Amino acid sequence: MSRHDAAAGHADVILAGAGPVGLFLAAELRAGGADVLVLERLTEPTGESRASVLHARTMEIFADRGLLPKLGDLPAVGPGHFGGLRLDLAEADPDHPYAGQWECLQYHLETELERHALDLGARIRRGHTVTGLRQTADRVHVDVRGPGGRGHRLTAAYLVGCDGEDSTVRGLGGFEFAGREADRVMLRADVAGLDIDDRRLKRYPAGIATAYRRPDGTTRLMVHRHGEQPTGDVTFSQVAAAWSAVTGEDIGHGRALWLNRFGNASRQATEYRRGRVLLAGDAAHRQMPVGGQAVNLGLQDAADLGPKLARVVTGQAAPRLLDTYHAERHPAGAHTLANIRAQAHLLFGPDEVTALREVFGELLEFATVRRHLARTISGLDAAAPPPRPAPDTRPHSSHTHLPGRSTVDRLTDKTALVTGSSRGIGRATAIRLAREGALVAVHYAANDEAADDTVRLIEKEGGSAFKVRAELGVPGDVHELFLGLERGLKERIGETRLDILVNNAAVTSTGSAPEDLTPEEFDRYFAVNAKAPYFIVQRALEQMPAGGRIVNITTGVTRTSVPDQVAYAMTKGAVEQLTFQLARTLAPRGITINSVAPGITDNGGAVFDNPQAVEAMARFSAFNRVGEAGDVADVITFLTTDEARWITGAFVDATGGTLLG
Ligand code: NAP
Numbered sequence: 001m002s003r004h005d006a007a008a009g010h011a012d013v014i015l016a017g018a019g020p021v022g023l024f025l026a027a028e029l030r031a032g033g034a035d036v037l038v039l040e041r042l043t044e045p046t047g048e049s050r051a052s053v054l055h056a057r058t059m060e061i062f063a064d065r066g067l068l069p070k071l072g073d074l075p076a077v078g079p080g081h082f083g084g085l086r087l088d089l090a091e092a093d094p095d096h097p098y099a100g101q102w103e104c105l106q107y108h109l110e111t112e113l114e115r116h117a118l119d120l121g122a123r124i125r126r127g128h129t130v131t132g133l134r135q136t137a138d139r140v141h142v143d144v145r146g147p148g149g150r151g152h153r154l155t156a157a158y159l160v161g162c163d164g165e166d167s168t169v170r171g172l173g174g175f176e177f178a179g180r181e182a183d184r185v186m187l188r189a190d191v192a193g194l195d196i197d198d199r200r201l202k203r204y205p206a207g208i209a210t211a212y213r214r215p216d217g218t219t220r221l222m223v224h225r226h227g228e229q230p231t232g233d234v235t236f237s238q239v240a241a242a243w244s245a246v247t248g249e250d251i252g253h254g255r256a257l258w259l260n261r262f263g264n265a266s267r268q269a270t271e272y273r274r275g276r277v278l279l280a281g282d283a284a285h286r287q288m289p290v291g292g293q294a295v296n297l298g299l300q301d302a303a304d305l306g307p308k309l310a311r312v313v314t315g316q317a318a319p320r321l322l323d324t325y326h327a328e329r330h331p332a333g334a335h336t337l338a339n340i341r342a343q344a345h346l347l348f349g350p351d352e353v354t355a356l357r358e359v360f361g362e363l364l365e366f367a368t369v370r371r372h373l374a375r376t377i378s379g380l381d382a383a384a385p386p387p388r389p390a391p392d393t394r395p396h397s398s399h400t401h402l403p404g405r406s407t408v409d410r411l412t413d414k415t416a417l418v419t420g421s422s423r424g425i426g427r428a429t430a431i432r433l434a435r436e437g438a439l440v441a442v443h444y445a446a447n448d449e450a451a452d453d454t455v456r457l458i459e460k461e462g463g464s465a466f467k468v469r470a471e472l473g474v475p476g477d478v479h480e481l482f483l484g485l486e487r488g489l490k491e492r493i494g495e496t497r498l499d500i501l502v503n504n505a506a507v508t509s510t511g512s513a514p515e516d517l518t519p520e521e522f523d524r525y526f527a528v529n530a531k532a533p534y535f536i537v538q539r540a541l542e543q544m545p546a547g548g549r550i551v552n553i554t555t556g557v558t559r560t561s562v563p564d565q566v567a568y569a570m571t572k573g574a575v576e577q578l579t580f581q582l583a584r585t586l587a588p589r590g591i592t593i594n595s596v597a598p599g600i601t602d603n604g605g606a607v608f609d610n611p612q613a614v615e616a617m618a619r620f621s622a623f624n625r626v627g628e629a630g631d632v633a634d635v636i637t638f639l640t641t642d643e644a645r646w647i648t649g650a651f652v653d654a655t656g657g658t659l660l661g
Pocket of ligand 1: 424473
């Protein structure tokens, strides 16, 4: 953007809201070369001492951006909780450099983020409120009321609402904010002059209370009284009355320095983008601010959106890249909100949740349960985008040994669809992905029993899988497949995120002379082997987050002349093009796509029971044997892991040296 544009009141991006999310997003946009103008309603930062806790994923992002030294030494605060039950977030990953939670007071975070954004060249105007917006084909017109009530109009290529849970931009932009309002409220106060015992979310018959004394001598109080839902402004006498009713202690002599309330509201914008207007942070999702998840979720939104939006406004990427922001951050938000709702239930529930809390307490005795929850809260779970690879900040794989499972769960929390996994290479792949920790959808066409067997084999090893039936190559095939897939995923993990797709199902060729092939046979090959994979990929990408993996199974026959399999080879050549052509488009989303070409592989078919035939087939391989399904499945599995993140668009020869000649 030129100086003239800036003077004329135009910016690449206008951000409403200079809280932590808006300021960090401004810095991210500037780092990507975008011109940014931040409008903030308040004339001064609030100066509130609200504690913000930073989690491992946010710390990782800040480390990547060189921000951690600017924030100084952040004290570790531990151990954390899940709905009031002790949970040590450091258990998310003992090898992670930032596992745990780190205290960073809000005013300090805002001050440093503002400095960082200004250093990078962001413009920040305080005392400016957005009052109207209108989108046209190439810009968004933003009405602003400045200091003294003067109105003026600005324009930008994009407007982002980072203006908090009561977002004006969300309202003006016509976003739907689905969910429910609070029906439980916790009062919060910083009080001077008290000398009471510290306690953490302590349960009393009449409610819950927290108190902790800060080094500066003030006491942070939180109190919830069962059945009470105070409205209007919070007063100290209200807090003192609730405290006395719940704990029996009198705090009326204290002096309130800061008062507020929070509740268990849970709402989320159904779209994070409407044309040229986007939402981030609390503007996109309202949740109970428990354990710092809200601010971390918002900062992670900014880390996802900033680089993408910068690329779009500087002409390096098409606007549709912005759709991936919704595709990635909306599920992450929904996942966090569900987690917080569960915690709110455990936390606020009166007597009737006691049994649930006891059962949860028992579950938390298991390290895998603690690790799972700690990873979710820390932003290290599958719903979060993978960190940018930086050797010093990348989380290491965990090394958990489960009976009957691999010693390294490289796909923990991932979901996978393997087409044609009732038998052969598909089955071997499904089993391996599940061993690595993935939840696997076992797809098949008709062979119900074989699909059941695959699921059984997986479950026997302690893995998770479900079957999905859909015949490919017929009208409505992909729709049917995804109906079953989404139902299965929703039932098990509450969302339809798909991390891994293996396009394996195919009509394989028994060989027929080129002159004998009928148009119907030709169409069938193409419908099942080329058209279906194409539209499966198209559909899967709607729900595939960053870190996603697509593996297309082709054949060594595309690289060697076998005239009797010409139509089959043509379909697989098409699939290789699908891989090659899409790789560049998908890389910015952090998704890889590769082709794996098996050679002759024992899929349990009758021919592999015939020793002479097997001997003849074995001669094609440099190893002088036919491939086992597992030989190929191991290669496919590797390509789905984080270790293969640097391979995309590749043709991977898994023929056992058949193509060496
Ligand atoms: P396979 O044993 O023949 O099993 C095929 C799988 O695909 C089964 O799960 C089958 O489901 C499913 N399937 C077949 N047609 C379908 C359709 N129209 N709709 C939905 N599902 C369908 O396969 P494989 O030999 O392991 O081969 C797997 C992949 O490797 C294929 O892409 C193949 O082209 C490739 N490949 C294999 C070899 C080899 O020697 N085996 C060599 C090179 C490449 P049902 O069980 O319900 O029928």
